[in-house]
Every structure is written in structure tokens, then in C-alpha cells.
Amino acid sequence: MKIIADENMPYVEQVFADIGEVSLVNGRQLSAEQLEGADVLLVRSVTQVNAQLLAHNDSLKFVGSATIGTDHIDAQLLAQKGIPFSNAPGCNAIAVGEYAFIAMLELAAMTGSSLKQRTVGIVGAGNTGSQVARCLEAYGVKTLLCDPVQAASGDSREFHTLDELIASCDVISLHVPLTKGGIEPTWYLLDEARLSALKPDAWLLNCCRGEVIDNRALFRVKQQRADLKLVLDVWEGEPNPMPELVPLVDIATPHIAGYSLEGKARGTTMLHSALSQVLNIEPENKLDGLLPVHVFSRIKLENQPDEGALLQLCRLIYDLRDDDRKFRANYALAGGFDQLRKNHTHRREFSALALVKGSGFEVDWLTKLGFSGASL
Numbered sequence: 310m311k312i313i314a315d316e317n318m319p320y321v322e323q324v325f326a327d328i329g330e331v332s333l334v335n336g337r338q339l340s341a342e343q344l345e346g347a348d349v350l351l352v353r354s355v356t357q358v359n360a361q362l363l364a365h366n367d368s369l370k371f372v373g374s375a376t377i378g379t380d381h382i383d384a385q386l387l388a389q390k391g392i393p394f395s396n397a398p399g400c401n402a403i404a405v406g407e408y409a410f411i412a413m414l415e416l417a418a419m420t421g422s423s424l425k426q427r428t429v430g431i432v433g434a435g436n437t438g439s440q441v442a443r444c445l446e447a448y449g450v451k452t453l454l455c456d457p458v459q460a461a462s463g464d465s466r467e468f469h470t471l472d473e474l475i476a477s478c479d480v481i482s483l484h485v486p487l488t489k490g491g492i493e494p495t496w497y498l499l500d501e502a503r504l505s506a507l508k509p510d511a512w513l514l515n516c517c518r519g520e521v522i523d524n525r526a527l528f529r530v531k532q533q534r535a536d537l538k539l540v541l542d543v544w545e546g547e548p549n550p551m552p553e554l555v556p557l558v559d560i561a562t563p564h565i566a567g568y569s570l571e572g573k574a575r576g577t578t579m580l581h582s583a584l585s586q587v588l589n590i591e592p593e594n595k596l597d598g599l600l601p602v603h604v605f606s607r608i609k610l611e612n613q614p615d616e617g618a619l620l621q622l623c624r625l626i627y628d629l630r631d632d633d634r635k636f637r638a639n640y641a642l643a644g645g646f647d648q649l650r651k652n653h654t655h656r657r658e659f660s661a662l663a664l665v666k667g668s669g670f671e672v673d674w675l676t677k678l679g680f681s682g683a684s685l
């Protein structure tokens with residue numbers, strides 16, 4: 310089988326070797342000509358899978374996207390053509406949860422305040438939003454959820470409206486899909502009125518899709534409100550973020566919140582399972598043994614970590630300041646945004662680090678946060 314895959318899909322050649330020959334391509338530049346004769350197409354979020362891309366192909370048997378978001382896929386077209394499609398729901402949810410949690414710890418350190426004193430509003434309580442909530446709750450931070458879609462479907466968690474969250478939360482973290490239609494569209498969900506209504510000294514994080522915030526309105530509001538702190542991993546108009554906005558953002562990264570090695574590997578192996586099902590092949594667990602050990606495999610805790618020590622511990626796994634520095638230096642260069650993503654040194658998830666504790670204190674909350682071996 311001829312498999313065309315995005316070059317930014319770790320382990321894809323290894324994982325799919327039993328099904329066919331994998332050719333790696335630049336996902337943003339993939340053309341209809343390159344796709345001619347392919348049986349399988351494996352993409353990431355930068356490839357628009359539409360009629361133009363499929364124009365010269367009549368052999369596709371499967372399209373997979375190793376992502377959570379599907380706003381780059383013309384699902385109706387694939388259905389019309391009878392081409393099975395699968396994305397990888399939840400594959401990078403832990404990575405996004407940990408990114409948002411670490412970003413909040415970094416903001417607390419930057420502002421000389423404490424994350425624990427804040428109430429965090431999570432907008433979109435699906436896979437990624439729930440992982441943010443899990444991290445915050447493990448650490449003892451109060452969270453409020455907004456998800457009218459889950460609420461209407463009978464989810465038993467307690468939900469609030471977006472405007473209630475904006476009125477009462479010190480932090481707002483966005484985790485919704487980008488939708489233009491439907492009953493709860495998210496395009497410009499945070500418009501100028503809502504941005505202006507954020508509480509004094511509020512923090513706003515966007516780890517979902519750039520266009521969920523009106524970036525021009527954000528620029529105007531932030532010019533008037535130095536008290537607001539911003540974490541943007543996603544930008545309106547990627548790969549070209551608004552250059553005037555970047556200096557006003559406190560933590561800025563190139564759409565890599567989900568880029569843990571574990572998350573990307575899960576995305577690849579989930580697509581292998583989905584394709585195996587389509588081809589009626591017995592699915593294998595391909596994730597075992599794929600990932601290397603972390604450079605710090607074990608850390609001994611001598612005391613209960615306070616917020617400062619927790620941040621130091623998190624930085625052993627992922628020092629967000631490195632990505633922020635690289636972003637500011639490179640995003641405006643030609644192709645800079647995509648190069649940052651392509652050359653991203655995949656971080657690990659908390660679970661890659663095993664904690665060993667001294668006696669006389671409990672660290673179960675660190676296990677709940679995701680670290681391994683805390684009870685040893």
C-alpha cells in the first residue's frame with residue numbers, strides 16, 4: 310500500500326511498516342499531484358483535506374489525522390467519496406493539560422502571586438479541558454466548567470455559562486473546537502465585549518484554535534489593560550500571528566501545547582489502529598516500547614514541594630520559557646512559525662518522571678498530577 314504521511318508524525322514509518330510503504334511529505338505544501346495513486350493519507354492540522362487536494366486521486370482507502378481538531382478536514386467530501394476517516398481524539402489531551410497547568414505556574418511566578426489562590430474557568434470540558442481541570446484539582450485549585458454542549462447531553466458535572474465564568478474567574482482557559490455554525494459556535498467566542506469584561510488582573514489562556522479569540526479585539530483591549538496576562542499557543546491567521554499582538558503576550562508559543570512525545574506517538578498509533586480496523590487486520594498495541602526513557606528518570610523529594618519547587622519540578626519536564634524565547638526570536642522570519650513547530654524538541658509528559666519521596670509527608674497529589682512513582 311502507498312502511504313503518504315506528514316513528515317512531522319513521529320514513528321510513522323516504523324508503526325505503519327507492516328501495512329505499506331510510507332512516503333513523508335511537507336503537510337502544508339502537499340499537492341494533488343503528490344497524492345496521485347496513494348492508498349492512505351495521514352495528515353496533521355496544517356493540511357487542508359478538500360476537493361482540491363483529492364482532485365487527482367481515486368485510490369484513497371483511508372484518511373487519518375493525528376490530531377484532535379478536525380477543522381482542516383472536509384468530512385462531508387470524504388463521506389460522499391466513501392473514504393473512511395479517523396482523527397485521534399484525546400491523543401494529546403494530557404500534553405495540553407500539562408502545558409496549561411505549567412503556563413499558569415509560570416504566570417504566578419512572573420507576577421509574584423500564587424496559582425492556588427485563583428479560581429480557574431475552563432471553557433470546553435472535553436478531553437483537553439478535563440485534563441487541565443485534573444491537574445488543577447490535583448494541586449488544589451478551584452475550577453469552574455463551561456460547556457453548554459456537554460451540559461445539554463446530560464453530563465453530570467456542574468456547568469456555568471461563559472459569562473458567569475468571565476464574571477467570577479481569575480483565569481480563563483479555552484478548550485473548545487473551532488466551529489462557525491451549529492448551536493454553540495466558537496468563532497470569536499471571546500469578542501471585544503467579553504475580553505473587556507475579564508476580571509481585573511485576569512489571566513487568559515488559549516490552547517485551542519486562534520480564531521476562538523478575536524485577535525484584533527484582544528490587541529485593542531490589551532493596550533488598555535496592562536493588568537491582563539495572556540498565554541497564547543494558537544493565533545488567528547496561523548502561520549502568521551499578528552505582529553503587533555506578540556509583544557503584548559506574556560507567554561507565546563507556536564501551536565505546540567499538544568506536542569509531547571507521548572501525545573504525538575499516541576496520535577500515530579491511534580491512526581494505525583483505525584486503519585487496521587478498516588483493513589480488517591488484528592490491531593496491535595504499538596505504543597509499548599516506542600518511547601525512550603527520560604533524561605531524569607528519578608527524582609528524590611526530601612520535603613513537600615511548595616509552589617516554587619513544584620514549578621522547578623515541572624520545568625525538568627518542560628521549561629515553557631524556552632519555547633517562548635524561540636517563538637519571539639523566530640516567528641516573524643519567513644517560514645519561522647512552521648520551522649519552530651517542525652524543529653520542536655518534543656517534551657515529555659509528567660509520567661516520564663518518577664518521584665521518590667522521603668519520609669514524613671504525603672505526595673499523592675503529585676501522582677494525581679501525573680508524575681510516576683510518587684508513593685514509592
Ligand SMILES: NC(=O)c1ccc[n+]([C@@H]2O[C@H](COP(=O)([O-])OP(=O)(O)OC[C@H]3O[C@@H](n4cnc5c(N)ncnc54)[C@H](O)[C@@H]3O)[C@@H](O)[C@H]2O)c1
Pocket residue numbers: 377378379398399401402405432433434435436437438455456457458459484485486487493494495498516517518542543564565566567568
Ligand atoms: N494547541 C494545541 O496543540 C491543541 C492540541 C489539542 C487540541 N487542540 C484544539 O482544542 C480543541 C479541543 O480539544 P479537545 O480534545 O478538548 O476536544 P473535545 O472534543 O474532547 O472537547 C471540546 C469540548 O468543547 C465543548 N464545546 C463546544 N462548543 C462549545 C462552546 N461554545 N462553549 C463551551 N464548550 C464548547 C464540547 O462540548 C466539548 O466537550 C480541539 O478541537 C483542537 O482544535 C489544540
Ligand SMILES: O=C(O)[C@H](O)[C@H](O)COP(=O)(O)O
Pocket residue numbers: 317352353354355375376377378379401564565566567568
Ligand atoms: O488539534 C490538535 O490535535 C492540535 O491542534 C495538534 O497539536 C496540532 O498539531 P499539528 O497537527 O498541527 O502538528
